[in-house]
Amino acid sequence: MTQRDLVQYYIVNKELNMSPGKIAAQVAHAATISTLDILSPTSRFATHKEDFVEWYQTGMKKVILKGRQKDLEKLEKLEYYAIHDSGRTEIASGSLTVIVLPPMPKSLGKEIVGYLALL
Template identity: 35%
Template sequence: MAPVALYIADSLIKVLTGFAMGFVVRDYTARKGAVKTKGIKKTTAAAKALNPVPRPREELKMVLCVNESLKMGKGKIGAQCAHAAVGVLQGSQKTQGVALRQWEMCGQPKIALRINSEQEMDDLAERARAAGLPAYIVCDAGRTQIAAGSQTVLAVGPAAKSAVDAVTGHLKLL
């Protein structure tokens, strides 16, 4: 066989192996936190406590509360919202797995809202966590427009729309 053909065959085998391993890892992580009993998958009591399943037909959403007192530019707001969304998702993968998958399959709705101060942001984050909702506050690194440590965006959710609205429903759209 020509060296090019061997290279192509070797590359194809590596790609297919990686693809298969991706399915194995995905299947393993999907089963984590569940116990299989007589062929029926049942969630453990501990997993249920950490993973509240929203009402079957209730829409899920995430809200991004932007600190208006910092007077950030549009690009900065976009970047900070992305940081907040990633941060809240990373923090809630283990505890909110079912809700995250439902949210992902339903278009990942996100709403950007205005918030007036860091104090208001802290209060809302506390209320969200007390209600069992995922919450994450972005503190800026201070490399561009604003001072280091400034609280830029609070992400709440993804969670049931009614639960998120109970905490953030009074805020205005950005």
């Protein structure tokens, strides 16, 4: 079997000016929520489960990108995983902090978020 280049993309809202620690916590929330959902039998991304397993077995490659509020809102409307902050520390409650896509072939990810820059 040929190994595919599978990647999970995280898009951080650069307009919120979060500290590095806050960004790390929000990305960790995104990783946890997306993993639990993909492994759930009722996941809306159940078709990605095979990609998830292969991605896990091949090193769990992740790419962290930065986007504007409108970029994240566009991806949220496509029903990718959206993380909204609880407002306990640096930013307002309900702020859209991170969008995460399920693991997918890099070529597909580039079609969806290839216009965004690395964080």
